[in-house]
Amino acid sequence: MYDKGKILGGLLIGIVLLLFPVYYNAGRAAKAPERVLTEKAKAAKQCVEDLAYMKAQHMKILDEWRQEVVRQDTRYYKSSDGKTYFKSLQLTCMECHSNKTQFCDQCHNYMGVAPYCWDCHIAPKENG
Amino acid sequence: MLEKALKGSYYYWGWLVLLLGVIGIAFLAYLYQFFEGLKITGMSRDVSWGFYIGQFTYLVGVAASGVMVILPYYLHDYKAFGRITILGEFLAVAAITMCLLFIMVDLGNLPRLLNVILYPNPTSILFWDMIVLNVYLLLNIIIGWNVLSAERKGMHYPNWVTPLIYISIPWAFSIHTVTAFLYAGLPGRHYWLTAIMAARFLASAFCSGPAILILLCYIVRAVTRFEPGREQIRTLAGIVTYAMILNVFFLLLEVFTAFYSQIPGHMETFVYLFRGLEGHAKMVPWMWTSAFFMLVSLVLLIVPAFRRNEKILVLGCLSVFIATWIDKGLGLVVGGFIPNPLNKVFEYWPTIPEVIISLGVWASGLFVLSVLYKIAVSVKEEAA
Amino acid sequence: MMGINRREFLKIAGWSALLGAGGKAAFELLAPGEAEALLQPTPLKAKQWAMAIDFTKMDEEVMGAAIRACHRLYNVPDMGNPKVELKWIWKETYEHTFPTQENEYIAEQFHHHNFLVLCNHCTNPPCCRACPTKATWRREDGIVMMDMHRCIGCRFCMAACPFGARSFNWGDPRQAPKELNPDFPTNPDLPTRSKGVVEKCQFCAERLAKGQIPACVEAANAVKTEAMFFGDLTVKDSPVRKALRTRYSIRRKPELGTGPNVYYII
Numbered sequence: 001m002y003d004k005g006k007i008l009g010g011l012l013i014g015i016v017l018l019l020f021p022v023y024y025n026a027g028r029a030a031k032a033p034e035r036v037l038t039e040k041a042k043a044a045k046q047c048v049e050d051l052a053y054m055k056a057q058h059m060k061i062l063d064e065w066r067q068e069v070v071r072q073d074t075r076y077y078k079s080s081d082g083k084t085y086f087k088s089l090q091l092t093c094m095e096c097h098s099n100k101t102q103f104c105d106q107c108h109n110y111m112g113v114a115p116y117c118w119d120c121h122i123a124p125k126e127n128g
Numbered sequence: 129m130l131e132k133a134l135k136g137s138y139y140y141w142g143w144l145v146l147l148l149g150v151i152g153i154a155f156l157a158y159l160y161q162f163f164e165g166l167k168i169t170g171m172s173r174d175v176s177w178g179f180y181i182g183q184f185t186y187l188v189g190v191a192a193s194g195v196m197v198i199l200p201y202y203l204h205d206y207k208a209f210g211r212i213t214i215l216g217e218f219l220a221v222a223a224i225t226m227c228l229l230f231i232m233v234d235l236g237n238l239p240r241l242l243n244v245i246l247y248p249n250p251t252s253i254l255f256w257d258m259i260v261l262n263v264y265l266l267l268n269i270i271i272g273w274n275v276l277s278a279e280r281k282g283m284h285y286p287n288w289v290t291p292l293i294y295i296s297i298p299w300a301f302s303i304h305t306v307t308a309f310l311y312a313g314l315p316g317r318h319y320w321l322t323a324i325m326a327a328r329f330l331a332s333a334f335c336s337g338p339a340i341l342i343l344l345c346y347i348v349r350a351v352t353r354f355e356p357g358r359e360q361i362r363t364l365a366g367i368v369t370y371a372m373i374l375n376v377f378f379l380l381l382e383v384f385t386a387f388y389s390q391i392p393g394h395m396e397t398f399v400y401l402f403r404g405l406e407g408h409a410k411m412v413p414w415m416w417t418s419a420f421f422m423l424v425s426l427v428l429l430i431v432p433a434f435r436r437n438e439k440i441l442v443l444g445c446l447s448v449f450i451a452t453w454i455d456k457g458l459g460l461v462v463g464g465f466i467p468n469p470l471n472k473v474f475e476y477w478p479t480i481p482e483v484i485i486s487l488g489v490w491a492s493g494l495f496v497l498s499v500l501y502k503i504a505v506s507v508k509e510e511a512a
Numbered sequence: 513m514m515g516i517n518r519r520e521f522l523k524i525a526g527w528s529a530l531l532g533a534g535g536k537a538a539f540e541l542l543a544p545g546e547a548e549a550l551l552q553p554t555p556l557k558a559k560q561w562a563m564a565i566d567f568t569k570m571d572e573e574v575m576g577a578a579i580r581a582c583h584r585l586y587n588v589p590d591m592g593n594p595k596v597e598l599k600w601i602w603k604e605t606y607e608h609t610f611p612t613q614e615n616e617y618i619a620e621q622f623h624h625h626n627f628l629v630l631c632n633h634c635t636n637p638p639c640c641r642a643c644p645t646k647a648t649w650r651r652e653d654g655i656v657m658m659d660m661h662r663c664i665g666c667r668f669c670m671a672a673c674p675f676g677a678r679s680f681n682w683g684d685p686r687q688a689p690k691e692l693n694p695d696f697p698t699n700p701d702l703p704t705r706s707k708g709v710v711e712k713c714q715f716c717a718e719r720l721a722k723g724q725i726p727a728c729v730e731a732a733n734a735v736k737t738e739a740m741f742f743g744d745l746t747v748k749d750s751p752v753r754k755a756l757r758t759r760y761s762i763r764r765k766p767e768l769g770t771g772p773n774v775y776y777i778i
Contacts, residue, residue: 171682236666
């Protein structure tokens with residue numbers, strides 16, 4: 001082939017770069033997230049919706065809430081088990097899950113997700 | 129045809145690398161702005177738009193000017209311009225690229241840029257500006273590329289390009305009219321609230337753009353084997369002359385209305401720009417420089433002996449560039465915000481990071497321009 | 513407000529009884545947010561919210577109270593530098609509040625005396641026309657609202673506003689000088705903003721939803737009664753209409769046709 005040297009050389013460099021994450025982290029396992037529930041959260045037994053739903057959809061819920069609260073002035077949420085909640089990240093969600101670093105951040109850090117909510121919304125004060 | 133941009137002299141590559149260097153430094157400056165916020169610029173609560181938007185406004189004018197070559201050629205069969213329509217179209221592409229980049233660096237929250245498309249507001253002139261600018265960019269890329277490509281193959285361009293060309297003519301007028309509407313419809317800004325804003329914009333566009341095109345033709349003539357044509361440059365010079373006359377005339381009309389009516393709201397910004405207001409006078413030397421070069425350009429362009437002398441014409445075009453760049457790129461936007469809605473004066477001046485980022489955008493535009501011109505000129509050299 | 517109705521009374525009575533009996537424990541049993549939800553207060557509603565500011569009652573104490581209440585409630589920091597300052601409600605002299613009402617020989621009580629200025633929540637707002645993403649829009653109750661989640665920071669609304677009512681976050685507001693903002697954020701129940709978005713007064717939409725009048729009005733009236741009025745312009749006997757009916761009032765730049773809804777009773 002034409003330019004055999006350049007092509008094979010380039011391919012080699014490309015593969016080395018592409019596989020960097022694999023051999024850099026070889027032999028190490030990232031720490032699995034350990035979500036800690038506060039006493040309040042445990043006592044509540046269930047979040048706004050059930051665990052599976054919250055795990056999969058809490059981002060969607062928050063996105064819908066922020067649209068509805070700000071743009072439609074509808075500030076109360078009826079959950080599927082008939083309870084009514086005040087739609088607020090700071091005042092509702094974080095009241096139970098006030099241990100952000102041991103709860104929210106656990107999975108977010110593991111997944112490499114950095115939601116920008118906290119640029120504006122004030123995270124609850126944690127001790128130590 | 130892109131391969132034509134990959135073969136060039138050391139000067140060509142050296143120029144591109146220089147531009148990339150400037151872009152690289154400016155990118156770092158932009159990262160600094162991205163993480164610190166726009167507070168690193170000279171903009172303030174009172175002068176909330178500044179150098180970036182001024183440059184954007186100026187460059188929309190330059191982009192619109194492509195029509196001054198297209199219109200005579202396609203609508204009036206002025207065959208001579210056929211040699212350089214591609215240069216006008218590619219200049220428009222580079223100019224619009226810079227416009228879009230200036231908007232992007234000016235945004236407070238760039239990651240949300242797509243909100244303009246996801247949540248459009250048809251009452252917003254910014255929305256329409258986004259549409260007309262992007263469509264115009266596409267039009268020029270498609271038209272320019274296909275016409276050039278056909279010329280390279282010695283064929284006539286495909287028929288479907290023709291309607292696009294005809295659309296691009298009124299579209300060019302529309303981009304600058306819509307940009308003028310950004311300013312001319314705001315009730316609180318008396319310097320901008322004038323019906324003649326769009327007309328002034330177009331007049332200044334049609335002198336500044338072709339003036340730049342003439343200068344680019346000289347550069348092309350000097351560094352390549354392609355001759356844009358003496359007649360073409362002469363006709364362009366004539367267009368610049370009439371447009372500059374109109375530009376200065378419209379400016380004087382504004383000055384008359386302001387100062388004969390003696391209404392403070394109309395006068396105050398002119399006073400700020402040309403005399404200083406409440407002790408603030410940063411813009412004064414710049415505005416008088418602009419006025420001076422407007423006069424110089426009129427003399428150099430109107431007198432036929434000067435206009436037809438290509439060496440003097442260069443000076444004339446440079447004068448046009450300086451005059452219009454200061455007037456539109458600096459005076460227009462800043463002036464609109466001074467005095468503020470509470471009649472206080474808070475001055476603006478670009479900071480160094482702001483200027484570096486702006487230079488980076490200009491370098492990006494020049495990069496696009498150089499690559500596109502290299503391709504166009506290579507094709508034309510071949511065909512000759 | 514016409515006083516509480518029967519439903520309100522029963523709600524309050526019921527809760528008082530429960531509280532009396534169960535005390536704090538009763539509240540703990542409920543999930544967060546549920547208490548607020550159950551106590552769903554009746555929001556204040558209107559067809560056109562408006563404000564009337566009685567200039568004759570304005571002194572530094574009244575205005576200071578109003579400004580402090582607003583900025584503390586909404587975590588608006590003191591940036592300490594007019595270039596990047598954030599202000600939702602502030603003081604301006606007569607000359608700057610009404611620049612088209614030039615009057616060198618105006619009565620002494622107006623000359624160089626301060627007025628409270630804020631967003632006028634215009635009926636025909638040019639800022640809402642200008643916004644390319646509808647991050648600011650006029651609600652059906654007349655409030656010109658901000659959606660901080662959507663704002664792209666283009667600042668077109670700031671150019672469009674004829675009253676200079678809008679502020680932009682040129683940097684991160686949380687980086688405001690600590691010496692000027694020792695207890696920032698002053699209200700952990702409401703968010704701050706981030707860098708790159710525009711902000712302004714929103715007639716305390718969150719408070720209205722809870723049945724409370726704007727914080728500035730409440731705070732001003734706590735210092736001097738009837739210093740500020742707030743109500744529905746379309747309701748003949750609202751506090752605002754009553755005030756406007758009997759006293760002369762002016763607005764800022766009415767000739768521009770934006771329909772400002774902040775009236776100044778002079």
